[in-house]
Amino acid sequence: MMLEQRLSRRSLGRLVGKLAASSLLVTAGAAQATAPRGALPQLKAALFPFASAPFPYHGSQPDDGSEFMDVDTGDRRGHTSQRGGIYYEDQTYYDNRVLAALPAGFDLRKRAAIIVFFHGNNATLQRDVVDRQRVLDQVQNSGFNAALIAPQFAVNALDSSAGRFWQPGAFAQFMSEASIALSNLWGSRNARAAFQGLPIILVAYSGGYDPAAYVLSVGGENKRIRGVILLDALVGEGDKFANWIARNRRAAFFFSAFSEAAAGGNAEVERRLAANGIGYSTGLPSSLGAGDVTFLPSADSDHDGFMTEAWVSEPLQWLLSRIPGYPR
Numbered sequence: 001m002m003l004e005q006r007l008s009r010r011s012l013g014r015l016v017g018k019l020a021a022s023s024l025l026v027t028a029g030a031a032q033a034t035a036p037r038g039a040l041p042q043l044k045a046a047l048f049p050f051a052s053a054p055f056p057y058h059g060s061q062p063d064d065g066s067e068f069m070d071v072d073t074g075d076r077r078g079h080t081s082q083r084g085g086i087y088y089e090d091q092t093y094y095d096n097r098v099l100a101a102l103p104a105g106f107d108l109r110k111r112a113a114i115i116v117f118f119h120g121n122n123a124t125l126q127r128d129v130v131d132r133q134r135v136l137d138q139v140q141n142s143g144f145n146a147a148l149i150a151p152q153f154a155v156n157a158l159d160s161s162a163g164r165f166w167q168p169g170a171f172a173q174f175m176s177e178a179s180i181a182l183s184n185l186w187g188s189r190n191a192r193a194a195f196q197g198l199p200i201i202l203v204a205y206s207g208g209y210d211p212a213a214y215v216l217s218v219g220g221e222n223k224r225i226r227g228v229i230l231l232d233a234l235v236g237e238g239d240k241f242a243n244w245i246a247r248n249r250r251a252a253f254f255f256s257a258f259s260e261a262a263a264g265g266n267a268e269v270e271r272r273l274a275a276n277g278i279g280y281s282t283g284l285p286s287s288l289g290a291g292d293v294t295f296l297p298s299a300d301s302d303h304d305g306f307m308t309e310a311w312v313s314e315p316l317q318w319l320l321s322r323i324p325g326y327p328r
Contacts, residue, residue, distance in 0.1 A: 034188075039105045039106065043136075044101065046099075046101075048100055050151070050174065050178075053163075053174070056163075076089065084158035092154050094155070099151075100147070100148070100178065101147065101185070102147050103139055107328060108191060112198055113146040114200050115320070116203065117150040117203045118204040118212055119150065124152070133307035134307070139320065143327060145326045147182050160211075162210050162214045165214050199226040200224045203230075205232065205307055209237060216244040226251070227252050227253045231306055232261055238268040245278065253292040255293075255294045255319065257295075257315065259299060298311040
Protein backbone atom coordinates (compact mmCIF):
# COMPACT_ATOMS: atom_id res chain seq x y z
CA MET A 1 0.00 0.00 0.00
CA MET A 2 1.26 3.45 -0.86
CA LEU A 3 0.57 6.51 1.22
CA GLU A 4 1.52 10.01 0.14
CA GLN A 5 1.91 12.72 2.73
CA ARG A 6 2.85 16.36 2.32
CA LEU A 7 3.58 17.90 5.65
CA SER A 8 3.93 21.11 7.55
CA ARG A 9 6.22 20.98 10.58
CA ARG A 10 3.18 21.31 12.84
CA SER A 11 1.53 18.18 11.45
CA LEU A 12 4.66 16.04 11.21
CA GLY A 13 4.48 14.39 14.62
CA ARG A 14 0.82 13.50 14.14
CA LEU A 15 1.54 11.96 10.75
CA VAL A 16 4.38 9.78 11.96
CA GLY A 17 2.20 8.69 14.86
CA LYS A 18 -0.56 7.63 12.49
CA LEU A 19 1.91 5.70 10.37
CA ALA A 20 3.36 3.94 13.41
CA ALA A 21 -0.05 3.04 14.78
CA SER A 22 -1.74 1.94 11.58
CA SER A 23 1.05 0.12 9.71
CA LEU A 24 0.21 2.15 6.60
CA LEU A 25 3.80 2.17 5.43
CA VAL A 26 4.96 4.16 2.45
CA THR A 27 6.47 1.82 -0.11
CA ALA A 28 9.57 2.67 -2.08
CA GLY A 29 7.91 2.00 -5.39
CA ALA A 30 6.70 4.45 -7.99
CA ALA A 31 7.31 8.18 -7.63
CA GLN A 32 4.62 9.61 -5.42
CA ALA A 33 4.16 13.11 -6.81
CA THR A 34 5.28 15.47 -9.49
CA ALA A 35 8.76 16.79 -8.87
CA PRO A 36 8.87 20.49 -7.98
CA ARG A 37 10.28 22.86 -10.56
CA GLY A 38 12.28 24.70 -7.93
CA ALA A 39 12.58 24.57 -4.17
CA LEU A 40 10.20 22.27 -2.32
CA PRO A 41 7.27 24.42 -1.13
CA GLN A 42 6.73 22.51 2.13
CA LEU A 43 8.25 19.76 4.20
CA LYS A 44 7.66 16.19 3.05
CA ALA A 45 8.31 13.19 5.28
CA ALA A 46 7.30 9.55 5.42
CA LEU A 47 8.21 6.18 6.91
CA PHE A 48 9.57 3.63 4.46
CA PRO A 49 10.19 -0.08 5.10
CA PHE A 50 13.76 -0.88 4.02
CA ALA A 51 15.03 -4.31 3.02
CA SER A 52 18.50 -3.11 4.06
CA ALA A 53 17.46 -1.61 7.43
CA PRO A 54 19.57 -2.44 10.52
CA PHE A 55 16.84 -4.76 11.82
CA PRO A 56 15.60 -7.48 11.70
CA TYR A 57 19.07 -9.03 11.92
CA HIS A 58 19.97 -12.72 12.04
CA GLY A 59 23.73 -12.56 11.69
CA SER A 60 26.63 -12.67 14.11
CA GLN A 61 28.08 -10.13 16.52
CA PRO A 62 31.41 -8.59 15.50
CA ASP A 63 33.18 -8.88 18.86
CA ASP A 64 33.08 -12.66 19.28
CA GLY A 65 31.24 -14.05 16.25
CA SER A 66 28.35 -15.35 18.34
CA GLU A 67 24.83 -15.30 16.97
CA PHE A 68 22.99 -12.06 17.68
CA MET A 69 19.75 -13.94 18.26
CA ASP A 70 21.07 -16.16 21.04
CA VAL A 71 17.72 -16.99 22.68
CA ASP A 72 15.20 -19.40 21.16
CA THR A 73 12.12 -20.40 23.15
CA GLY A 74 10.62 -22.34 20.28
CA ASP A 75 8.00 -19.66 19.68
CA ARG A 76 10.19 -16.56 19.96
CA ARG A 77 13.75 -15.53 19.23
CA GLY A 78 15.62 -12.98 21.29
CA HIS A 79 18.92 -11.29 22.06
CA THR A 80 20.66 -10.99 25.43
CA SER A 81 21.59 -7.34 25.86
CA GLN A 82 24.37 -6.46 28.29
CA ARG A 83 22.26 -3.83 30.06
CA GLY A 84 18.65 -4.61 29.25
CA GLY A 85 18.54 -8.37 29.63
CA ILE A 86 16.70 -10.45 27.04
CA TYR A 87 14.87 -8.54 24.33
CA TYR A 88 12.68 -10.45 21.90
CA GLU A 89 12.72 -9.91 18.17
CA ASP A 90 8.96 -9.43 17.84
CA GLN A 91 9.06 -6.50 20.30
CA THR A 92 12.50 -4.94 19.88
CA TYR A 93 14.24 -5.97 16.65
CA TYR A 94 11.39 -6.16 14.16
CA ASP A 95 11.08 -2.58 12.89
CA ASN A 96 12.63 -2.01 9.46
CA ARG A 97 11.15 1.44 8.96
CA VAL A 98 13.23 4.48 8.08
CA LEU A 99 12.18 8.11 8.39
CA ALA A 100 12.94 9.99 5.17
CA ALA A 101 12.35 13.73 4.92
CA LEU A 102 12.90 16.72 2.66
CA PRO A 103 12.61 20.10 4.40
CA ALA A 104 10.66 23.00 3.00
CA GLY A 105 12.94 24.92 0.67
CA PHE A 106 15.04 21.89 -0.22
CA ASP A 107 16.29 22.21 -3.79
CA LEU A 108 17.92 19.27 -5.55
CA ARG A 109 19.29 21.60 -8.23
CA LYS A 110 21.52 23.29 -5.65
CA ARG A 111 24.46 21.82 -3.78
CA ALA A 112 22.85 19.43 -1.30
CA ALA A 113 23.66 16.70 1.21
CA ILE A 114 22.02 13.88 3.15
CA ILE A 115 21.98 13.93 6.94
CA VAL A 116 21.91 10.41 8.35
CA PHE A 117 20.81 10.37 12.00
CA PHE A 118 21.33 7.48 14.44
CA HIS A 119 19.21 7.68 17.58
CA GLY A 120 20.22 6.46 21.03
CA ASN A 121 18.81 3.90 23.45
CA ASN A 122 15.19 3.69 24.59
CA ALA A 123 14.05 5.45 21.42
CA THR A 124 11.45 5.36 18.68
CA LEU A 125 11.35 7.48 15.55
CA GLN A 126 8.12 9.26 16.43
CA ARG A 127 8.35 9.81 20.17
CA ASP A 128 12.06 10.62 20.36
CA VAL A 129 13.62 11.53 17.02
CA VAL A 130 10.69 13.65 15.82
CA ASP A 131 8.90 14.85 18.95
CA ARG A 132 11.38 14.95 21.84
CA GLN A 133 14.71 15.54 20.10
CA ARG A 134 13.20 17.74 17.38
CA VAL A 135 15.64 16.43 14.79
CA LEU A 136 13.41 17.29 11.84
CA ASP A 137 12.66 20.74 13.20
CA GLN A 138 16.36 21.38 13.73
CA VAL A 139 17.20 20.32 10.18
CA GLN A 140 14.36 22.46 8.83
CA ASN A 141 15.35 25.54 10.81
CA SER A 142 19.08 25.29 10.08
CA GLY A 143 18.75 26.48 6.48
CA PHE A 144 21.03 23.61 5.45
CA ASN A 145 20.06 22.20 2.05
CA ALA A 146 19.86 18.55 3.02
CA ALA A 147 17.58 15.55 3.11
CA LEU A 148 17.22 13.50 6.30
CA ILE A 149 17.40 9.75 6.73
CA ALA A 150 16.88 8.17 10.18
CA PRO A 151 16.61 4.38 10.61
CA GLN A 152 14.98 2.67 13.58
CA PHE A 153 17.41 0.58 15.62
CA ALA A 154 16.36 -1.45 18.70
CA VAL A 155 12.88 -0.25 19.64
CA ASN A 156 12.66 1.42 23.04
CA ALA A 157 15.51 -0.68 24.47
CA LEU A 158 18.80 -0.38 26.35
CA ASP A 159 20.71 -1.66 23.34
CA SER A 160 23.13 0.11 20.99
CA SER A 161 23.49 -2.79 18.57
CA ALA A 162 24.12 -1.86 14.94
CA GLY A 163 22.49 -4.98 13.49
CA ARG A 164 23.03 -5.25 9.76
CA PHE A 165 25.35 -2.22 9.84
CA TRP A 166 27.98 -4.45 11.47
CA GLN A 167 28.40 -6.14 8.10
CA PRO A 168 30.88 -4.84 5.50
CA GLY A 169 29.17 -2.81 2.80
CA ALA A 170 25.74 -2.93 4.43
CA PHE A 171 25.54 0.83 4.93
CA ALA A 172 26.25 1.38 1.23
CA GLN A 173 23.30 -0.88 0.40
CA PHE A 174 21.17 1.05 2.86
CA MET A 175 22.09 4.38 1.25
CA SER A 176 21.26 3.00 -2.18
CA GLU A 177 17.77 2.19 -0.89
CA ALA A 178 17.61 5.62 0.74
CA SER A 179 18.07 7.20 -2.69
CA ILE A 180 14.91 5.41 -3.83
CA ALA A 181 12.92 6.65 -0.84
CA LEU A 182 14.11 10.22 -1.28
CA SER A 183 13.42 10.22 -5.02
CA ASN A 184 9.87 9.09 -4.22
CA LEU A 185 9.45 11.98 -1.82
CA TRP A 186 10.94 14.37 -4.36
CA GLY A 187 8.54 13.09 -6.99
CA SER A 188 10.77 11.72 -9.74
CA ARG A 189 12.36 8.34 -10.32
CA ASN A 190 15.01 10.13 -12.32
CA ALA A 191 16.19 11.85 -9.13
CA ARG A 192 17.53 8.59 -7.69
CA ALA A 193 20.97 9.03 -9.25
CA ALA A 194 21.19 12.59 -7.95
CA PHE A 195 20.40 11.49 -4.37
CA GLN A 196 22.79 8.56 -4.70
CA GLY A 197 25.60 11.00 -5.43
CA LEU A 198 25.01 13.43 -2.56
CA PRO A 199 27.58 13.72 0.24
CA ILE A 200 26.64 12.44 3.70
CA ILE A 201 26.78 14.12 7.10
CA LEU A 202 26.64 11.36 9.72
CA VAL A 203 25.06 12.38 13.05
CA ALA A 204 24.83 10.11 16.10
CA TYR A 205 23.40 10.67 19.56
CA SER A 206 24.27 8.58 22.64
CA GLY A 207 23.91 4.86 21.81
CA GLY A 208 24.07 5.70 18.11
CA TYR A 209 27.84 5.51 18.55
CA ASP A 210 27.98 1.78 17.77
CA PRO A 211 26.34 1.87 14.33
CA ALA A 212 28.25 5.08 13.57
CA ALA A 213 31.58 3.45 14.38
CA TYR A 214 30.89 0.49 12.11
CA VAL A 215 29.55 2.68 9.31
CA LEU A 216 32.85 4.57 9.40
CA SER A 217 34.99 1.43 9.55
CA VAL A 218 33.22 -1.06 7.23
CA GLY A 219 30.15 0.72 5.83
CA GLY A 220 31.49 1.23 2.31
CA GLU A 221 30.52 4.90 1.92
CA ASN A 222 33.53 6.80 3.26
CA LYS A 223 34.07 8.63 -0.03
CA ARG A 224 30.66 10.27 0.48
CA ILE A 225 30.94 11.09 4.18
CA ARG A 226 31.96 14.73 4.51
CA GLY A 227 31.38 15.16 8.21
CA VAL A 228 30.69 13.32 11.47
CA ILE A 229 28.76 14.90 14.34
CA LEU A 230 28.63 13.05 17.68
CA LEU A 231 26.28 14.46 20.31
CA ASP A 232 27.13 12.91 23.68
CA ALA A 233 27.81 9.75 21.72
CA LEU A 234 31.51 8.95 21.96
CA VAL A 235 31.21 6.32 24.69
CA GLY A 236 32.90 3.40 22.96
CA GLU A 237 34.71 2.13 19.85
CA GLY A 238 37.24 4.95 20.20
CA ASP A 239 39.78 3.19 17.98
CA LYS A 240 37.37 3.19 15.05
CA PHE A 241 36.63 6.91 15.36
CA ALA A 242 40.32 7.79 15.77
CA ASN A 243 41.28 5.68 12.75
CA TRP A 244 38.58 7.31 10.64
CA ILE A 245 39.78 10.79 11.60
CA ALA A 246 43.36 9.87 10.71
CA ARG A 247 42.34 8.53 7.30
CA ASN A 248 39.77 11.15 6.33
CA ARG A 249 40.56 14.46 8.07
CA ARG A 250 41.68 16.14 4.85
CA ALA A 251 38.33 15.44 3.17
CA ALA A 252 35.90 15.70 6.08
CA PHE A 253 35.28 17.24 9.50
CA PHE A 254 34.77 15.59 12.88
CA PHE A 255 32.87 17.20 15.75
CA SER A 256 32.08 15.66 19.13
CA ALA A 257 30.29 17.51 21.94
CA PHE A 258 29.85 15.77 25.26
CA SER A 259 28.63 15.93 28.83
CA GLU A 260 30.22 14.04 31.71
CA ALA A 261 28.48 10.92 30.41
CA ALA A 262 30.83 10.70 27.41
CA ALA A 263 33.91 12.47 28.78
CA GLY A 264 35.97 9.29 29.05
CA GLY A 265 35.38 8.17 25.49
CA ASN A 266 36.26 11.57 24.09
CA ALA A 267 39.45 11.70 26.17
CA GLU A 268 40.48 8.33 24.76
CA VAL A 269 40.15 9.52 21.16
CA GLU A 270 41.98 12.76 21.98
CA ARG A 271 44.87 10.70 23.39
CA ARG A 272 44.97 8.49 20.30
CA LEU A 273 45.09 11.51 18.01
CA ALA A 274 47.77 13.25 20.04
CA ALA A 275 49.90 10.10 19.98
CA ASN A 276 49.78 10.21 16.19
CA GLY A 277 50.48 13.93 15.91
CA ILE A 278 46.97 14.84 14.82
CA GLY A 279 45.79 18.19 16.11
CA TYR A 280 42.32 19.11 17.30
CA SER A 281 40.39 21.99 18.85
CA THR A 282 38.41 22.17 22.08
CA GLY A 283 36.65 25.48 21.42
CA LEU A 284 33.46 26.52 19.69
CA PRO A 285 33.95 26.35 15.92
CA SER A 286 32.90 29.27 13.76
CA SER A 287 32.47 26.86 10.88
CA LEU A 288 32.83 23.15 10.13
CA GLY A 289 34.83 22.20 7.09
CA ALA A 290 37.28 19.60 5.83
CA GLY A 291 40.18 19.18 8.23
CA ASP A 292 38.37 20.50 11.31
CA VAL A 293 38.53 18.16 14.32
CA THR A 294 36.73 19.44 17.41
CA PHE A 295 36.01 18.06 20.87
CA LEU A 296 33.66 20.34 22.79
CA PRO A 297 33.06 19.69 26.50
CA SER A 298 29.62 20.67 27.77
CA ALA A 299 29.88 19.38 31.32
CA ASP A 300 26.77 21.08 32.69
CA SER A 301 24.50 19.57 30.04
CA ASP A 302 22.07 16.76 30.81
CA HIS A 303 22.63 13.65 28.71
CA ASP A 304 18.94 12.88 28.20
CA GLY A 305 18.23 16.38 26.95
CA PHE A 306 21.46 16.86 25.01
CA MET A 307 19.78 16.91 21.58
CA THR A 308 17.81 20.05 22.47
CA GLU A 309 19.77 21.69 25.32
CA ALA A 310 23.56 21.42 25.34
CA TRP A 311 26.08 24.26 24.95
CA VAL A 312 23.24 25.97 23.05
CA SER A 313 19.58 25.23 22.52
CA GLU A 314 18.94 23.15 19.39
CA PRO A 315 22.61 22.10 18.99
CA LEU A 316 22.13 20.15 15.75
CA GLN A 317 20.53 23.20 14.15
CA TRP A 318 23.46 25.32 15.39
CA LEU A 319 26.01 22.93 13.88
CA LEU A 320 24.32 22.47 10.51
CA SER A 321 24.09 26.23 10.09
CA ARG A 322 27.90 26.37 10.38
CA ILE A 323 28.66 23.96 7.54
CA PRO A 324 29.49 26.26 4.61
CA GLY A 325 28.40 25.76 1.03
CA TYR A 326 24.91 24.28 1.40
CA PRO A 327 22.41 27.15 1.66
CA ARG A 328 18.79 26.59 0.70
